[in-house]
Amino acid sequence: MSLAVPSVVSISGAPFRVGIAAARFNERLVDALLAQVTDCLKASGVKASRLDVVRVPGSNELPVAVQLLAARARYDVLIALGLLIRGDTIHYELIADATTHALQRVALDLRTPVINGVVVAENQAQAEARCRGKIDRGAEFAQSALEMAALKRRLSKKS
Helix, strand or coil: CCCCCCCCCCCCCCCCEEEEEEEEECCHHHHHHHHHHHHHHHHCCHHHHEEEEEEECHHHHHHHHHHHHHCCCCCCCCEEEEEEECCCCCHHHHHHHHHHHHHHHHHHHHCCCCEEEEEEECCHHHHHHHHCCCHHHHHHEEEEHHHHHHHHHHCCCCC
16 A cells, blocks of 8 residues: 555635545445545535535446536546455456546546546455555545646636
8 A cells, every 4th residue: 555645735625516426335435435535525615515426336337427427517526436355256356447447438538537536455454444544545535636626627727
């Protein structure tokens, strides 16, 4: 687990509308990530009325949910939250890879930043550490979302 996170940039979230898609698989830990994300966004000034959350069965369904949210063209940034824990088969790797590529494709195709908040872990202990540990991964995802929303606004302005 990397401890070399980017420095925090102070950005007011007041003008932003944020969409979040969160998986229900591994729900207890994804809920912890979701709480961290929403707490950080609200602390930065994002109003609850400008923060929409949808739930999907698992991480594999996140790209479709994010694409449906982005197609509404009302969001400055979208966040996908999920948790994949390695099992006895390669299913974990297939879902992690497919989800990562699909989320990036949605972001590029629709020109809306998508934060990949799908945590991958080798085992339950690692999952706990990454979702509920000392390092606030949810706040990191929220901070990335704020930076990308600000960048989108700045670069989208007509000169």
